[in-house]
Amino acid sequence: MARCGCGGGLCNCSLVAGENVTIGGSGSPANPYTVSANVGCDAVRGCLSGGNGITYDPGSGVIGAAVSSTPGNNLTAGPDGLFVPTGAATVSTGCGLTGDGSGSSPVAAAVGTWPYPCSPDTAGGVVVCDSNGILRSEPRGTIDYQQIPETRNYADLTVPSDLTVVDTFTLNIVNPDQCRPARVLVEREVDVDFVLPPGAGAAYTHDTDQMYYMRNTGSSTITDAHTQTTKLYQALNALAPGAAAVIQLPVAMDRGSGGATYNRIQVFIRAILISL
Template identity: 65%
Template sequence: MGEVARCGCGGGLCNCTVQAGNNVTVSGSGSAANPYVVSSEVRCSDVRGCLSGGPGVTFNQATGQISAGLSTQAGNNLTIRPDGLYAPTGAATVSTGCGLTGNGSGSSPVRVNTGTWPYACSPATSGGAIVCDANGVLRGEPRGRISYVQNGETRNYNDVLVPTSTAVVPVDTFSLDVTNPDPCRPAVVLLEREFDVSFNLPAGAGAAWGADGDEMYYMRNSGSSAITSIHSQLTKVYQALAALGPGASSTITISVELGRGTGGANYNRIQSLLRAILISL
């Protein structure tokens, strides 16, 4: 470091001279108000020669960088965590049953035991999802549901004249309440409707009936005597609702319509049966 301080005393007084050596800085005048301050700086290049690498550690004397070498030896398990490298103590123990392979070692990592996609469509657009629930259990997509509801009733009338309009017109309505039991998916609602209208047709009389603008039945009495309570039960199946939301309810209403009444034709009964199938997949 070199000479730092030299002092001489005489006559009860001391006089000191402070001289900086190598890598040493001296400041201050040596008085009580401004004492000497001696500081030293050690340069990195001066100490790099004292450092070296070791097993698994690399040291670059030119840059001063110290790095760890990653082992490729089978069985080693090294994890990179946010705060650095982590090497677990002891060998990993993994129980792999259905759906998993491997034992968790470096040479046999744990993997999902996947199958082969056997469909023409792409799994990226048509495949289902696998998720973790709040308890960390793997869950697949919800199961599909099919439900069924129906309502039937018979209404009697006091020989009401059939409308004479050339097209059938509404004379009564029948309803069915449906609720989608699926809490996850919308449901398609398929409706099967059956109606039966009883006509009284004097000689020469005629009448028609239908539903929702669709004439489905016409009868004319071409005989010489009256026909009492003639009827025919007809049915139709169609999609009533394309998408009834999860848990949502709706009321399906069908109008029974009569027309083309001639010769005093009248009706005395309408029988209705509405059946709905709700499908959510």
């Protein structure tokens, strides 16, 4: 503190130093008062405290980082600061994943290049997480084969002259795929034994499609004349998952003449169920 005319006992300014305070100078313009305060560490330590992530020792006054001891935490306090080793305490990657989870090497899926002319947006498959936390792809494709061979004997029945269904054979099929519909291809075989006296004729069909005709132009009876025929067709375009269906094979005959008869029909019905 200094003002004109103060000093040398000409003013009544009186200053007293308090705790931790020192006063210098005489209060003259040439030698003004100087007040200095010196606060020790012990005086301020009571005002400090630690918190989340911070440690504080009031005895020594040291403030530091509180590093969690939870398993998996790799944060360390080194001589030059806090440090997390690259890739430590992050993830362990394997097939299908790359990276270690650090800022410089984040975890990423190891993907390939789409090699097809179609778009993966519309033709790509799906990967999902199951109830156990395991990645799963779409269901595997299935191909199933179901068949029935059957032979029926008859007591020399007359072959009809007009198209007539004489017997029907069936195959019960089930789509074993519980996820997707199945396309069903069916192969059917028919073999009929005809007895043809001289001049007699006979024919058989799959449904209404005539497959075989035989006429005896000789002078003696032909016993058990037969030929096995086959047809392949698409029976169902989409048999629902787990659904059942009945494949029928109606065997018809016509063009019977001259006392022609039949005594046996043998069939095979084979179904191929494809789910992709």
